Amino acid sequence: MSEVIKIATRESYGNALKELGAEYPNLVVLDADLAAATKTGVFKKAFPERHIDCGIAECNMMGIAAGLSLTGLIPFASSFAMFAAGRAFEQVRNSIGYPHLNVKIGATHAGITVGEDGASHQCNEDIALMRTIPGMVVMCPSDDVEAKAAVRAAVEYVGPVYIRFGRAAVPVINDRPDYKFEIGKGVLLREGKDVTIVATGICVDSALTAAEMLAADGISAEVINIHTIKPLDEDIIVNSAKKTGKVVTVEEHSVIGGLGSAVCDALCAKHPVPVKKLGMQDVFGESGSAAALVEKYKLDGKGVYGDVKAFLGK
Amino acid sequence: MTNLELQKMANEVRKGIVTATHAAKCGHPGGSLSAADIYTYLYFEEMNIDPKNPKMENRDRFVLSKGHTAPGLYATLANRGYFPVEDLTTLRKLGSYLQGHPCLQHVPGVDMSSGSLGQGISAAVGMALGARMQGKDYRVYTLIGDGESEEGQVWEACMFAGHRKLDNLCVILDYNGLQIDGKLEDVCSAEPFEDKFKAFRFHVINIDAHDFDQIRAAFKEARETKGQPTVIIAHSLKGKGVSFMEGSIEWHGKAPNDEQYAIAMADLEKVGEALCQK
Numbered sequence: 318m319s320e321v322i323k324i325a326t327r328e329s330y331g332n333a334l335k336e337l338g339a340e341y342p343n344l345v346v347l348d349a350d351l352a353a354a355t356k357t358g359v360f361k362k363a364f365p366e367r368h369i370d371c372g373i374a375e376c377n378m379m380g381i382a383a384g385l386s387l388t389g390l391i392p393f394a395s396s397f398a399m400f401a402a403g404r405a406f407e408q409v410r411n412s413i414g415y416p417h418l419n420v421k422i423g424a425t426h427a428g429i430t431v432g433e434d435g436a437s438h439q440c441n442e443d444i445a446l447m448r449t450i451p452g453m454v455v456m457c458p459s460d461d462v463e464a465k466a467a468v469r470a471a472v473e474y475v476g477p478v479y480i481r482f483g484r485a486a487v488p489v490i491n492d493r494p495d496y497k498f499e500i501g502k503g504v505l506l507r508e509g510k511d512v513t514i515v516a517t518g519i520c521v522d523s524a525l526t527a528a529e530m531l532a533a534d535g536i537s538a539e540v541i542n543i544h545t546i547k548p549l550d551e552d553i554i555v556n557s558a559k560k561t562g563k564v565v566t567v568e569e570h571s572v573i574g575g576l577g578s579a580v581c582d583a584l585c586a587k588h589p590v591p592v593k594k595l596g597m598q599d600v601f602g603e604s605g606s607a608a609a610l611v612e613k614y615k616l617d618g619k620g621v622y623g624d625v626k627a628f629l630g631k
Numbered sequence: 632m633t634n635l636e637l638q639k640m641a642n643e644v645r646k647g648i649v650t651a652t653h654a655a656k657c658g659h660p661g662g663s664l665s666a667a668d669i670y671t672y673l674y675f676e677e678m679n680i681d682p683k684n685p686k687m688e689n690r691d692r693f694v695l696s697k698g699h700t701a702p703g704l705y706a707t708l709a710n711r712g713y714f715p716v717e718d719l720t721t722l723r724k725l726g727s728y729l730q731g732h733p734c735l736q737h738v739p740g741v742d743m744s745s746g747s748l749g750q751g752i753s754a755a756v757g758m759a760l761g762a763r764m765q766g767k768d769y770r771v772y773t774l775i776g777d778g779e780s781e782e783g784q785v786w787e788a789c790m791f792a793g794h795r796k797l798d799n800l801c802v803i804l805d806y807n808g809l810q811i812d813g814k815l816e817d818v819c820s821a822e823p824f825e826d827k828f829k830a831f832r833f834h835v836i837n838i839d840a841h842d843f844d845q846i847r848a849a850f851k852e853a854r855e856t857k858g859q860p861t862v863i864i865a866h867s868l869k870g871k872g873v874s875f876m877e878g879s880i881e882w883h884g885k886a887p888n889d890e891q892y893a894i895a896m897a898d899l900e901k902v903g904e905a906l907c908q909k
Contacts, residue, residue: 345764369760372794377753377787384757387692387743388765392757407747408784412754416735416744 322461323486326518327425329464330482331356334393334423336465337472338364344472347382347394349375354484355395355425375400379408379420386418391472394420398427398481402443413477414450421471422447422479427457428569429597429614430485430519430607439602445574447479448547454500455547457481457568457576459521462491463544466498474500483569485607487519503550505557509539512629513557513564514621517543517576520567520595523611526618527625536629546576551583558584564592565625569616572596593628595621632675634843635909640710641671642903645872646896647706647719651729653892654720658731661882663703665807665840665867666774670707672846673772682712685739691769692758694743696751696785697776697805698732699884705729705738713740749782751775752802756792759800759860770854774803778810780821786831792860793832800860801853802833805840807869809880828862840867874898 338344338360345367352358352370361368369385371378375396382392394401401424402409413420424443431439447455454474458464464482471478506521507528516524521542528538539557543550558564564584566577577594584590597614611617615624632640644667652658674680678691695704702722709716714728721727728737732746742758745751755773762769775785792800804824812818821827828835834856838845846865853861869883870876873895887895 366764371791374787374791376749376784377756377791380750380753380784380788381757381760381791383743384694384754384759385761385764386757387754388758388761388767390761390764408750408753411744411747412750 322489324461324489325484325486326458326461326464326482327356327484329461330423330425330468331359333465333468334360335363337469338367341391341472343389344391344393345369345385347371347378347392349373349378349396349400351396355423357395375405376408379405380412382420383412383416383418386420392420393423395423395425397438398424398440398443399438402446402479403440406446410450414453417452417476419475420477423482424479425482426484427481428483428518429602429610430483430569432485432607432610433604435604436601441571441597441602442574443481444546444568444570444576445578448579452476453547454478454545456500456545457518458544459518459542460487460490462489462496463498467544470498470500481518483519488522490522490525498544501545501548501550503553504542504544505539505553506542507538507540509537509561511537511561512625513539513541513561514567514625515541515543515554515564515576515580516567517546518569520569520616523616523618523621524567527621530618530622531625534626534631536631538625543576546579549579549583551587554580554583555587558588558590562590563629564590565628566592566594567616567621568596570596572598593624595624635906637671637675637843639903639906640675641668642872642899642906643710644671644703644706646899647709647716648702649873649887649892649895649899651702651706651719651722652886655723656886658702658723658886659699659884660702660886661809661869661876661879662697662776662805662807663700664871664873664876665869666700666703666805667871668841668843668846669774669803669805669865670703672843672850674707674711676847677850678772679769682740685713689767689769692742692755692771694751694755694758694771694773695733695745696755696773697748697779698746698751701731701733704733708740748776748779749784752785752788756788756797756800759792759797760795762799763797770799770801772801772803774805777804777806777808777815777821780804780824781819786827789828789831789833796858797860798857801850802860802862804862804864805867806864807867809869809883811883813880824864832859834859834861835864836861837864837866840865841871872899872902
């Protein structure tokens with residue numbers, strides 16, 4: 318087996334911006350004093366005249382991004398998810414979402430894998446917040462390949478987009494020649510018949526690992542990667558639920574309002590089946606290494622495996 | 632336009648404000664009336680715009696940061712020819728394009744959706760920066776409220792504009808001294824305004840918001856000011872032009888009833904007749 322390559326999706330974000338900056342002269346990047354952490358520094362180095370540091374003022378940054386977009390530029394407003402979706406929620410809603418402006422929000426350091434900084438900086442609510450805004454596209458890529466593809470898709474799409482990236486290095490799982498990214502299209506990664514595991518972001522890898530472990534126990538799990546939470550690929554989820562009759566969702570996010578809720582919304586309306594939502598169970602995170610936290614909150618392969626088995630009563 | 636022509640037009644704008652809020656049975660006449668002369672000067676004299684081509688690429692931009700005074704903006708846009716004056720009576724009604732607060736996608740001539748205080752000025756700053764980054768010479772104007780200036784975001788935007796030396800940006804502060812809960816000085820005054828704007832590296836001009844000589848001179852000075860943004864602190868009278876609304880907090884967000892509407896229109900007709908005698 319070849320060695321697993323690990324890259325943080327925030328790195329992918331910066332690298333994608335740098336690549337796209339050469340193709341799109343109207344692409345500009347905004348930061349709120351976190352360019353070193355959001356990894357947009359590589360864009361800043363390549364295109365200093367197109368990087369705008371707004372200082373530590375995220376609400377104003379969102380408004381400036383809105384104004385820039387109205388002059389024909391394609392702004393990527395970057396910050397930690399906590400501040401982009403949390404602090405600046407109302408600015409994103411009223412200055413970007415309501416006028417449906419062509420602003421892209423690159424939110425890094427999402428979820429508990431922020432690690433040592435602790436709960437104040439671990440945003441487990443951003444997907445919930447962003448998906449309530451009419452017309453907002455919400456993406457949560459699972460690895461380097463998908464993150465870069467998502468950034469490119471965001472540039473090509475006209476309208477507001479929120480993309481969620483992580484701080485910690487995660488395995489590259491989509492590096493295959495036939496990989497294709499389309500906004501709003503889920504990806505069937507593994508076929509199964511006993512249970513469907515729907516995952517997003519870094520939890521896609523955990524779901525694949527769990528499926529392997531379940532297979533060893535004779536349980537056949539289907540794994541679906543939902544990189545776009547809004548608009549949601551309801552067909553792929555409903556079709557799988559019809560086949561397996563049981564669905565587990567996994568996300569590095571609160572079980573309230575995120576992927577799990579979106580999946581339940583779709584299934585309630587189209588094909589109700591029992592659903593188990595894995596993620597942050599209405600609790601704040603805490604300090605610790607990303608790996609230790611993922612293990613504690615049972616979002617690694619082993620954790621997902623155990624919870625799926627319990628859900629199936631096996 | 633001459634001052635007299637501007638005064639006549641501002642009077643028409645005021646009639647539009649009163650008519651629209653009366654028809655809507657709600658809305659914000661007080662702060663619309665206090666800024667009527669500023670709106671009029673911007674759209675009839677100062678800004679490079681074309682009502683037949685509202686999205687003209689190199690037009691000057693205006694962001695109404697104190698978005699609740701949309702009746703003032705709408706009445707001005709209608710009189711300028713962006714849409715029929717008769718449509719003002721559809722304000723705030725279901726199905727009307729004249730939404731309660733300015734909406735970019737629905738109202739011709741509106742350059743940015745606004746209404747949540749503190750946000751419009753940031754978008755205006757972004758537009759000014761975007762113009763400069765792309766070598767465009769259009770200017771960006773934004774009208775903020777004195778009460779609105781209690782929002783921290785106003786000062787975040789000012790800090791950025793001053794830091795970036797955005798001399799293509801002109802902020803107008805409608806300083807009528809009243810907000811919903813009372814006088815600014817009783818609620819939570821952001822005074823001293825002049826010192827604050829100077830501290831954020833703005834060029835500051837104080838004017839009487841209802842004197843077209845002073846308005847004209849201030850916008851000229853703003854255009855000629857290089858290396859820093861300008862703020863025009865426009866000292867105004869809330870409800871200006873309607874006898875019973877002048878200086879009254881009550882008329883911040885309340886519409887005139889039929890009787891009050893008749894008095895208000897009579898007030899404005901009288902002003903209009905007097906102007907015609909000049």
